[in-house]
Amino acid sequence: MTTFTAPLESQPHLGRIALVTGASRGIGRAIAVQLARQGADLLLTARDETLLTAVAAEIRALGRRAAVCADDLREPAAAGRIVAAALAAFGAIDVVVNNAGATKRGDFLQLTDEDWLDGYALKLHGAVRLTRAAWPHLKARRGAVVNISGVGGRTPGPEFTIGGSVNGALLTFTKALADVGVRDGVQVNAINPGYVRSDRFNARIRQRIATTGETVEQAEARLVAEAESTRLGEPADIAHLVSFLVSPAARYLHGALIDADGGQTKTV
Numbered sequence: 001m002t003t004f005t006a007p008l009e010s011q012p013h014l015g016r017i018a019l020v021t022g023a024s025r026g027i028g029r030a031i032a033v034q035l036a037r038q039g040a041d042l043l044l045t046a047r048d049e050t051l052l053t054a055v056a057a058e059i060r061a062l063g064r065r066a067a068v069c070a071d072d073l074r075e076p077a078a079a080g081r082i083v084a085a086a087l088a089a090f091g092a093i094d095v096v097v098n099n100a101g102a103t104k105r106g107d108f109l110q111l112t113d114e115d116w117l118d119g120y121a122l123k124l125h126g127a128v129r130l131t132r133a134a135w136p137h138l139k140a141r142r143g144a145v146v147n148i149s150g151v152g153g154r155t156p157g158p159e160f161t162i163g164g165s166v167n168g169a170l171l172t173f174t175k176a177l178a179d180v181g182v183r184d185g186v187q188v189n190a191i192n193p194g195y196v197r198s199d200r201f202n203a204r205i206r207q208r209i210a211t212t213g214e215t216v217e218q219a220e221a222r223l224v225a226e227a228e229s230t231r232l233g234e235p236a237d238i239a240h241l242v243s244f245l246v247s248p249a250a251r252y253l254h255g256a257l258i259d260a261d262g263g264q265t266k267t268v
């Protein structure tokens with residue numbers, strides 16, 4: 001059985017080659033850029049090739065290498081194509097960040113089977129398939145997996161039945177996979193972001209102000225107050241945490257489900 005007892009200075013640098021899903025915008029883009037700043041080369045994947053190309057250019061401007069693989073992780077064969085693209089570009093994989101996936105909010109009675117199936121297809125099944133495809137390469141280099149889940153997986157709400165269920169499943173997957181990681185020498189953790197400014201969050205704010213007549217600032221302040229949290233998060237908040245998690249300094253963190261939410265999660 002492989003253990004994590006080697007001294008820090010003998011641990012490999014885990015930021016060398018990273019594969020980030022949902023990397024075209026928001027949290028995924030911020031993670032990719034931050035890892036590049038920390039010395040990583042990146043395989044970027046999402047569905048929008050134009051946006052991915054722009055992120056890749058930003059990373060190259062930082063002096064790091066970046067490759068793009070536009071694909072849809074809902075498709076069962078996509079994970080294999082994405083891993084193959086990373087290997088073709090860089091020859092190895094040190095880090096996988098499973099960030100892709102958004103689920104539909106709404107009244108439970110109005111959500112269809114198709115809504116539920118779509119929610120699981122990308123965020124859970126896509127992460128499972130990609131991790132499985134990358135695992136032999138992560139094992140070979142004592143790599144790391146970070147799953148970006150969400151606070152709804154621990155404290156779901158009535159408008160978030162799909163998202164809460166999917167996030168809860170991803171957290172359970174993280175814990176189970178962490179035991180495989182103990183055996184194979186692969187670090188596995190998850191992050192639960194709270195409210196983070198992103199395209200999706202901004203769309204939610206626009207929907208809210210269309211109903212309430214609030215300004216953007218008022219709507220954001222009310223959400224923070226309702227959540228009893230310190231502030232809204234920024235994509236960079238999650239990106240900095242990911243870059244720490246995959247560094248040698250964080251190697252003792254394993255199987256952790258980390259709430260990065262300004263205190264929004266109240267449950268134990």
